[in-house]
Amino acid sequence: MSLNKESRKDILIIGGGIIGCSTAYQLSRHPSFSPSTTTIKVIEASKHGPAQGASGKAGGLVAKWAYPKELVAVSFAEHVKLAQEHNGKDRWGWRFVGCGSWEGKGAVLSDDASGTGVGAGGRRKSLEKTLGLEGGRKSDPASRKRKGLPEDLLWVDEGLTHSYSPMASDGDTAQVHPFLFTTSMMDLAVERGAELISGRVTSLNISDGKVTGVTFVNTHSGQNETLPATDIILAAGAWSPSVLPSLPISATRAHSITIHPQPSVNISPYVLFTEIALPERRGLTVSPEIYARPGNEVYACGPGDDSLLPENVDDVLVDETACESIHKHVSSISPELRDGTVDKRQACFLPIVETGGGPMVGAASKVAQGLFIATGHTCWGICNAPGTAKALSELIMDGRIQCANLKRLDPSNFI
Ligand SMILES: Cc1cc2nc3c(=O)[nH]c(=O)nc-3n(C[C@H](O)[C@H](O)[C@H](O)COP(=O)(O)OP(=O)(O)OC[C@H]3O[C@@H](n4cnc5c(N)ncnc54)[C@H](O)[C@@H]3O)c2cc1C
Incomplete structure (x- = not known):
């Protein structure tokens, strides 16, 4: 039986930093995810693979006292859970400090x-x-x-x-090795069927107010190509405005x-x-x-x-x-x-929301249906990646964010 177009999801994540790779991981672990109905692709501009920007060169602090609080609460708990599930201690240097x-x-x-x-x-x-x-x-x-x-x-x-x-207090601050955490998230997502593509997205393709895919330069061939998508997550860190110029990110x-x-x-x-x-x-x-x-x-x-x-x-x-x-x-x-x-x-470059108050996490329906934004994590992107990723996976797979109230971070407040 073939699936109708509405129930198929071809999810494309722009950016193989910690936000993009964690989102691929959380999508691949979502209860409704099935490789037969959903594809997950991460497209990364670096010819060296994921985590070549801030996500591979950050300190790696994970703290209950980070901000914004609504994202930290879910992120810290997810970090603890991920470390338990995947032996984060040995795999990405998880420990309390x-x-x-x-x-x-x-x-x-x-x-x-x-x-x-x-x-x-x-x-x-x-x-x-x-x-x-x-x-x-x-x-x-x-x-x-x-x-x-x-x-x-x-x-x-x-x-x-x-x-x-x-x-x-003791137990409120932990750390990860950011490069190892990010690449582990990508590897674990690939184990469940996600795919990493090497290319730099040059434009979003939108038709009748809905995303249809992206145009990108293939890193290996240098050729322009297109990729179709039903859902696109823009997680390109400091580079996000190069894909969507209306984003107030510096x-x-x-x-x-x-x-x-x-x-x-x-x-x-x-x-x-x-x-x-x-x-x-x-x-x-x-x-x-x-x-x-x-x-x-x-x-x-x-x-x-x-x-x-x-x-x-x-x-x-x-x-x-x-x-x-x-x-x-x-x-x-x-x-x-x-x-x-x-x-x-x-x-490396960290992404900052020019108006303050970020990051932006959620749907950008004003720009196009099927477009989601996850950027502007300033100095707390390593800490807040798991919560951001979990929220996005719920939004895309269930239609609403259940793990936290992220209204303050809705992209419509910023764009
Ligand atoms: C010195 C320093 C120390 C830090 N220490 C900490 C810390 O201790 N704890 C903490 O929580 N946070 C820390 N941070 C912040 C954290 O590093 C960032 O918030 C986080 O890495 C941002 O992740 P990202 O995935 O949004 O961006 P990035 O890591 O920049 O990833 C974006 C990716 O998108 C790719 N990309 C860009 N444009 C395109 C395109 N057009 N097509 C395809 N791919 C594209 C890029 O190549 C890049 O790999 C620190 C930052 C710095 C600079």
């Missing part, structure tokens, strides 16, 4: 220790006479307590610490690095929001975020800048001096990080 704001001063570092003298990926050696932090290494339990430093947070210098304040670039400390060093699981007074520039403070990760990896990111968004995620430029600055700043409060090996130096 301590999280706090750290204030203090940086030690004076020589130029060599700032990273300019070491080539990309080179091993950084500790030269004893340049260890500006050494004086502060003596750990006094009373002083640690007074400053609020947890007993096991031994990889920042106590002598340089003014104060440490936990940002949340892009902010941010740099980050990963460091592998010496194998003998124990980096306890903390995420630090720092405020470091620079010794060489009186009155100037910097605020890198530092994320200990499983597998002896530490991630650190710096501030955003207003670099222009390139056409393709593969063309995002990395400013090496920005990466060196991040390393210099985190090194100035931690000999463990200074003596580690810098592995990745990278940059």
Whole structure:
């Protein structure tokens, strides 16, 4: 028996970031999903596959105290469930972490220790006479307590610490490795029949007020092609306005690095929001975020800048001096990080709703029937991806969102 056109769904997701891949996953797990009646395709512009943008280069914090609350509530619970179901601990580094704001001063570092003298990926050696932090290494339990430093947070210098304040209660903050989480979501969706296509969407095809598909440039052949679809989810992060120009989304670039400390060093699981007074520039403070990760990896990111968004995620430029600055700043409060090996130096763009109050999650019926928007997740897209994805899967498969009240995030409030 052939299905009539109304009951068939050909769902196309534009963007293989965490939002797109998580949505493919949730659709493929929806109780009404059947490969015989529904197809799920994710189209991604990078020639390297999913998670090449912010979703592969973010910190990976997942917090009950993130925002917006209505999306966090469902997202945090989904993260816990996903980790249980798919062994997230081993598969994408899921774990609970301590999280706090750290204030203090940086030690004076020589130029060599700032990273300019070491080539990309080179091993950084500790030269004893340049260890500006050494004086502060003596750990006094009373002083640690007074400053609020947890007993096991031994990889920042106590002598340089003014104060440490936990940002949340135990159990309220967790983390994932964003690249591994995103690619796992895609792989798990593919196991249920979803498909990944390599191409950059150049336009939505709409007829009689309804989506009919997209036109895209095939990444491998360079040829223009079309793909039919009954439902389209625009989840292209900072690039979403290139497909739908009326979206008020802007892009902010941010740099980050990963460091592998010496194998003998124990980096306890903390995420630090720092405020470091620079010794060489009186009155100037910097605020890198530092994320200990499983597998002896530490991630650190710096501030955003207003670099222009390139056409393709593969063309995002990395400013090496920005990466060196991040390393210099985190090194100035931690000999463990200074003596580690810098592995990745990278940059990415996070999507920001220009009018504030995002992300946008829901149907864009004013633009076309069958069009859905999921973008503008700012600095909480890793945290909020599972909830966004669950809501969209319900909206598309059941006709309404049941897991949360997301009226505030309805795209009609923004477009
Ligand atoms: C430095 C930094 C640290 C962060 N830390 C955290 C954190 O700790 N916790 C947290 O919750 N969030 C964090 N974030 C935010 C988070 O990374 C983003 O909100 C999230 O990754 C956005 O996901 P996305 O899928 O919308 O976008 P992206 O990851 O940018 O994915 C969009 C994808 O769409 C593709 N695409 C674009 N245009 C097209 C097209 N025309 N056709 C086909 N494909 C297209 C792109 O190539 C890209 O792969 C951080 C962000 C930054 C920059």
